[in-house]
Amino acid sequence: MAALDPDLGALLEALSSAGLTDLARSAGSRATVVDSLDEGDGTSREERPISRVEQLDLANKVVLSRLERELSATDRLRDLMPQLELEGISVTPTAGEREGPTDDLMAPERRDALTQLRNLWIESVEELRRGWEAQDGE
Amino acid sequence: MASKTKPVPQTTINAINGAAAKVAVLAPTFAAGDGKAFEAWVLMESAAELSTKHKVEARDHKGNKTTTFRVCGGPSYLPSKHSTAADEPCHFLIGAHLELHSSLRHVGRSGDSHELDISIICTHDADRHRSGPGAVPYSGEAFLGVELKEYDAARSLPKTYARALLGIAFDITPIRFIGPIEVTLKGLNTSVWHWPYPWDSSMEYVLMTTADLTGPTVQLLGHYSIASHKHVVVSSSSPEITALVSGV
Numbered sequence: 001m002a003a004l005d006p007d008l009g010a011l012l013e014a015l016s017s018a019g020l021t022d023l024a025r026s027a028g029s030r031a032t033v034v035d036s037l038d039e040g041d042g043t044s045r046e047e048r049p050i051s052r053v054e055q056l057d058l059a060n061k062v063v064l065s066r067l068e069r070e071l072s073a074t075d076r077l078r079d080l081m082p083q084l085e086l087e088g089i090s091v092t093p094t095a096g097e098r099e100g101p102t103d104d105l106m107a108p109e110r111r112d113a114l115t116q117l118r119n120l121w122i123e124s125v126e127e128l129r130r131g132w133e134a135q136d137g138e
Numbered sequence: 139m140a141s142k143t144k145p146v147p148q149t150t151i152n153a154i155n156g157a158a159a160k161v162a163v164l165a166p167t168f169a170a171g172d173g174k175a176f177e178a179w180v181l182m183e184s185a186a187e188l189s190t191k192h193k194v195e196a197r198d199h200k201g202n203k204t205t206t207f208r209v210c211g212g213p214s215y216l217p218s219k220h221s222t223a224a225d226e227p228c229h230f231l232i233g234a235h236l237e238l239h240s241s242l243r244h245v246g247r248s249g250d251s252h253e254l255d256i257s258i259i260c261t262h263d264a265d266r267h268r269s270g271p272g273a274v275p276y277s278g279e280a281f282l283g284v285e286l287k288e289y290d291a292a293r294s295l296p297k298t299y300a301r302a303l304l305g306i307a308f309d310i311t312p313i314r315f316i317g318p319i320e321v322t323l324k325g326l327n328t329s330v331w332h333w334p335y336p337w338d339s340s341m342e343y344v345l346m347t348t349a350d351l352t353g354p355t356v357q358l359l360g361h362y363s364i365a366s367h368k369h370v371v372v373s374s375s376s377p378e379i380t381a382l383v384s385g386v
Contacts, residue, residue, distance in 0.1 A: 007145050014155040019162025022171030030290060062290045069288070069348065070168050072372040073175040079374065080182045083189065084230075086196055087205040089182070091167050091174045092225040094212030102225065103167040103211070105175055110164040117157040124150050131145020 005052040027059040067118040173288030185230045192233040199226040210241045213253035215273035243275035246309030251275035256284035289349040300358040
């Protein structure tokens, strides 16, 4: 497993310390370990150095695809609601299994928060890319 | 010695941190990585697809029509209709005899229960369960069980996932794995073929994922007639959803 670049690590830590631990962990893991499409049992890993730019691309793909899928699902659910005669869709905690708050999937502020994070993430990835290019030129 | 400029300023890190904190509060299932929005989409898209052929209605645990649909955040028991809790999960009534559920626990022959992310079950049996005093895992006739895996599209699901689904399917419907049996009658020089009752073996299982699937995973599931769909994308025209409910 390659060591995570510290600048990328700082971005992922910003997600993790805010509560998006699972997303940050998945992105960090993807950035440092390359899955091999193994035809045997699919569990072997390719061990090779991964450049910081490649790490950023891999982590970025995980974060963006998760955020964009969540937004697509939200939008599609909203489209389906009239057909299914629904006014709301929420995820409730499971008693005795996983306690937690109810997640109102259709709340506009939920969608806004996801969109804002996606946009900021895209900007910060570009900023990091430019920063590395500037560093390399110094 | 002059220190190098940080490639990402602290203000950017703080902005990401603030936006992520908002998401963690407003979208707790996204923060937990539960894939619940994806699961809700498969459920609702399936219901919409079924509504082109059947009457489909959202129902609460008491069997009343509802406009506020509650998806259970984790593996769920079939709630009693006597429950007064306001957050019991809902389901869709399909026609007069079937129900579409998410995250429902099914009882296996071992006595253990197993969650299937999407299920189609028999209303008559579900009603019998709901008439009881408390929530219980489902143990009646079932027609469809779907396992969903929302992972990074660049990943490949190894055989472990196929083995897990096979284990669940075997425990819930062991007879599904038994083909026709030849009974030889000694002395009469004849034999009789026996087929398992179709209602014991009619449950279909499916693995659906946003990720890739390795060849051995597809092959292993395919051998037992378990369908698998990879790179599933949220969209209004999903061939995977159409295939999922085509037999209903």
